[in-house]
Amino acid sequence: MGRKLHVTIDIGGTFTDLVAHDEATEETLLGKAPSTPPLFIDGVMAALETAGILPGEVVHLRHGSTIATNAIIERRAAKTGLLTTRGMRDVLSAGRANRPDLFNSNWDPSPPLVQVRNVLEASERVDYEGKVLTPLAEDDVREAARKFRARGIEAVAISYLNAFMNPAHEARSKEILEQELPDNVYVYASADTLPEIREFERTSTTVASAYLAPIINRYLDALISRLREWGYEGEVGVTHSGGGMVSAAAARSVPARICQSGPAGGVIGGLVTGQASGYENVITFDMGGTSADLSLVANGKPTLVSEWKVDWNIPILFPAVDLVTIGAGGGTLAWVDDGGSLRSGPQSAGADPGPACFGKGNMQPTTTDAHLYLGRLSPQRPLGGKIIVQPELAAKALQGLGDQLGMSAREVAHGILRIANTNMTMATHLISVQRGHDPRDFTLVAGGGAGPLHGVEVARELGIPRVVVPRFPGLTSALGILHAEVRNDFQLPLLKQSSQLGDGELRSVYENLLSRARAWFAAEQVPPSEQATELSVDVRYYGQTSYMNLPLQRVPSSDQDVEEIIARFEDRCLKEFGYVLPRDFAAVELVNARVAAVGASERAKLPRDPAPGQLGDAKIGTRQVFFAESGGLVEADIYLRDQLHSGVEFAGPAIVEQLDSTVVLPPGSSAVVDDYLHIIISVNGD
Numbered sequence: 215m216g217r218k219l220h221v222t223i224d225i226g227g228t229f230t231d232l233v234a235h236d237e238a239t240e241e242t243l244l245g246k247a248p249s250t251p252p253l254f255i256d257g258v259m260a261a262l263e264t265a266g267i268l269p270g271e272v273v274h275l276r277h278g279s280t281i282a283t284n285a286i287i288e289r290r291a292a293k294t295g296l297l298t299t300r301g302m303r304d305v306l307s308a309g310r311a312n313r314p315d316l317f318n319s320n321w322d323p324s325p326p327l328v329q330v331r332n333v334l335e336a337s338e339r340v341d342y343e344g345k346v347l348t349p350l351a352e353d354d355v356r357e358a359a360r361k362f363r364a365r366g367i368e369a370v371a372i373s374y375l376n377a378f379m380n381p382a383h384e385a386r387s388k389e390i391l392e393q394e395l396p397d398n399v400y401v402y403a404s405a406d407t408l409p410e411i412r413e414f415e416r417t418s419t420t421v422a423s424a425y426l427a428p429i430i431n432r433y434l435d436a437l438i439s440r441l442r443e444w445g446y447e448g449e450v451g452v453t454h455s456g457g458g459m460v461s462a463a464a465a466r467s468v469p470a471r472i473c474q475s476g477p478a479g480g481v482i483g484g485l486v487t488g489q490a491s492g493y494e495n496v497i498t499f500d501m502g503g504t505s506a507d508l509s510l511v512a513n514g515k516p517t518l519v520s521e522w523k524v525d526w527n528i529p530i531l532f533p534a535v536d537l538v539t540i541g542a543g544g545g546t547l548a549w550v551d552d553g554g555s556l557r558s559g560p561q562s563a564g565a566d567p568g569p570a571c572f573g574k575g576n577m578q579p580t581t582t583d584a585h586l587y588l589g590r591l592s593p594q595r596p597l598g599g600k601i602i603v604q605p606e607l608a609a610k611a612l613q614g615l616g617d618q619l620g621m622s623a624r625e626v627a628h629g630i631l632r633i634a635n636t637n638m639t640m641a642t643h644l645i646s647v648q649r650g651h652d653p654r655d656f657t658l659v660a661g662g663g664a665g666p667l668h669g670v671e672v673a674r675e676l677g678i679p680r681v682v683v684p685r686f687p688g689l690t691s692a693l694g695i696l697h698a699e700v701r702n703d704f705q706l707p708l709l710k711q712s713s714q715l716g717d718g719e720l721r722s723v724y725e726n727l728l729s730r731a732r733a734w735f736a737a738e739q740v741p742p743s744e745q746a747t748e749l750s751v752d753v754r755y756y757g758q759t760s761y762m763n764l765p766l767q768r769v770p771s772s773d774q775d776v777e778e779i780i781a782r783f784e785d786r787c788l789k790e791f792g793y794v795l796p797r798d799f800a801a802v803e804l805v806n807a808r809v810a811a812v813g814a815s816e817r818a819k820l821p822r823d824p825a826p827g828q829l830g831d832a833k834i835g836t837r838q839v840f841f842a843e844s845g846g847l848v849e850a851d852i853y854l855r856d857q858l859h860s861g862v863e864f865a866g867p868a869i870v871e872q873l874d875s876t877v878v879l880p881p882g883s884s885a886v887v888d889d890y891l892h893i894i895i896s897v898n899g900d
Contacts, residue, residue, distance in 0.1 A: 458701025483694030688874025
């Protein structure tokens with residue numbers, strides 16, 4: 215019987231990772247290849263080839279990528295225009311009155327995604343209840359179309375004042391623009407993209423979708439074309455920022471939704487790993503070649519936020535996995551600042567030219583070079599199974615920086631790792647302690663190619679008692695994508711105080727959303743037995759800007775249901791803020807109705823240990839490795855991960871080597887291998 219493979223691919227800045235699950239034999243296949251920017255498709259095909267997969271064996275293919283996020287950060291996507299209500303031209307550039315650093319007077323804001331000259335206006339006005347005050351001046355829209363066409367605009371966002379309450383003007387403007395502009399110009403309306411109050415955020419999200427549309431469509435067209443040439447004729451799924459999965463067609467409709475798709479997969483992968491080893495409270499730590507992503511999962515549920523920012527003042531208002539990303543990866547560059555101090559990141563050498571030890575021309579040391587010089591990485595074992603490292607180049611780069619600092623190469627290498635660990639400790643502190651969680655109650659899941667190199671030291675800094683290293687840590691994001699649910703989110707504005715709700719009004723809104731969800735299930739070909747919906751409502755005190763999201767167990771249809779929503783809102787306010795406002799003083803307002811359409815995930819089983827073995831079978835020798843807590847170089851045992859079987863125990867100092875990563879056990883730590891071949895490390899040897 216032939217193989218039936220569910221294939222997932224995660225495209226990172228340095229490596230492209232593949233995990234495939236065979237539903238017929240329950241076997242898992244792996245593949246890893248260097249990423250190939252700017253379109254990355256050669257890396258995808260190389261990963262398929264490395265794993266030995268044939269097109270006829272693939273049942274379904276899904277993938278995640280940071281191409282959308284990188285396009286915004288690097289400002290290299292489409293030339294975009296914005297059409298807005300006359301008098302509202304500065305909404306996008308004004309943004310919110312916040313700064314990333316309140317005390318940095320030399321800070322310059324990042325430019326908006328649309329140049330001011332390409333923000334055009336049309337006469338029209340709708341009030342906050344959706345009543346038309348000024349009819350749409352269609353000639354203004356046609357004039358804007360002529361200017362957009364003359365300026366070579368590739369995508370247009372339409373965002374009119376209060377359009378979320380009455381989308382008629384935006385819908386008509388979209389019709390006119392699509393008639394007047396070339397067929398290859400993408401047009402997005404805010405009422406379709408994000409029908410929600412908050413003018414700036416709605417405009418920003420719509421502009422981001424328009425800005426990304428050409429590059430995302432070109433990327434998906436090229437990927438699907440190569441897969442068709444290869445012989446695969448099935449569907450291509452794409453992960454989105456909420457940790458769910460949509461079809462390529464759905465991803466094209468809202469490109470901003472697939473930002474953070476790869477990192478979200480890493481969170482799901484960390485959760486799956488932690489749960490398999492018996493831990494529901496985990497902090498996922500996914501460190502790759504370019505960046506490190508951290509997220510907190512309490513009671514087996516990833517934390518979702520309704521808003522997140524790709525860059526300063528570029529908010530995206532779609533539900534997203536709550537994570538923190540910092541510029542700390544294996545390829546992060548070390549440098550000397552103007553004050554003569556050693557710094558690390560956020561700049562990265564990426565996949566090309568990569569760290570100095572790759573021998574591709576870069577002579578600026580990176581985190582990988584520091585690990586190699588200090589003995590934590592093997593000079594004989596190719597990284598990712600393919601990249602031959604050159605220790606002498608790492609030493610030369612480190613000494614070059616040391617000459618500027620008056621330090622030895624070893625001191626520079628140790629300093630680079632200390633800075634990297636401090637940066638990651640601070641980020642972990644942000645998502646745990648600063649959000650009311652005690653990290654001592656959690657387990658750190660160290661994934662990514664570089665995560666297991668740093669996991670124990672980061673955990674020690676925060677008092678986290680244990681670290682779980684997945685069987686294939688470098689493939690954690692791809693594993694998460696394999697387990698991601700098919701999911702989409704729908705919403706409609708309410709903006710009604712509880713006393714203003716008409717009889718049956720809430721029921722009508724939710725039935726509308728549920729109808730949309732059923733249509734989406736049909737389009738995504740989700741079987742009825744695998745369909746589920748999650749209802750929620752956004753609530754706030756009238757006059758507030760922010761709101762709380764409250765899950766609902768059923769469609770609200772009576773005054774009693776509304777009263778229950780208000781009571782739950784007051785209970786949340788009491789718990790989070792310590793007070794509740796009197797009802798005769800502050801009215802409660804229902805802001806948005808939401809329905810999440812969720813399909814069953816690809817619940818692949820994690821591979822278990824096929825055979826027993828002894829620790830001695832895995833030991834391949836010893837090596838001198840630098841550990842500051844031991845005063846310098848110490849003799850560390852070296853193990854092959856492929857030979858570590860269930861139940862074996864060992865202690866640090868030790869190094870565990872495998873195809874996609876290296877695990878470091880500092881002195882004083884101990885480890886045991888569980889049935890899923892995850893390494894569970896007690897950071898203090900308990």
